[in-house]
Amino acid sequence: MKKTYYISLAxxxxxxxxxxxxxxxxxxxxxxxxxxxxxxxxxxxxxxWQGFFRAHTPYIEYHHDPTNDAYDETIQKVYGLIYELGDEETREHIDQEGILKD
Incomplete structure (x- = not known):
């Protein structure tokens, strides 16, 4: 049975x-x-947390760090699930922001 939930991403x-x-x-x-x-x-x-520690290691660039890739991938999963389960206003907001990759 589905219930209504309110999500705070931050x-x-x-x-x-x-x-x-x-x-x-x-x-x-x-x-x-x-x-x-x-x-x-x-x-x-x-x-x-892994990104915090990486940030204090200056020789690793953001785009060469698997931790950042994992974070970005998980954010996409979160938005995808919220989009799938969201009401019309939620889906419109995510569409307008261009958050999800095609």
Missing amino acids: RGEISQISTASPWNYKIEATDEEIVQLREYFDQIYSSD
């Missing part, structure tokens, strides 16, 4: 209460789909 938050904190996207998702989205957020958090 904070990696998933809430069923629209007034709990500011949110970016509204979706309808099953428990399994929310677990998948949470796993993507966890991967992003992990990549952020």
Whole structure:
């Protein structure tokens, strides 16, 4: 059974209460789909820490770092899942921003 969730990408938050904190996207998702989205957020958090340490290693350029590739790939997965589960306003926003690669 699908339920309504409110997603805050910057904070990696998933809430069923629209007034709990500011949110970016509204979706309808099953428990399994929310677990998948949470796993993507966890991967992003992990990549952020790896990127933090990489940033303090000046001889590795961004475009030559597999950590950044993993982060970028996971962000695409997050937006793809949000797009798939999102309401019309969510999909329009993602389309207008050109966030997803074709």
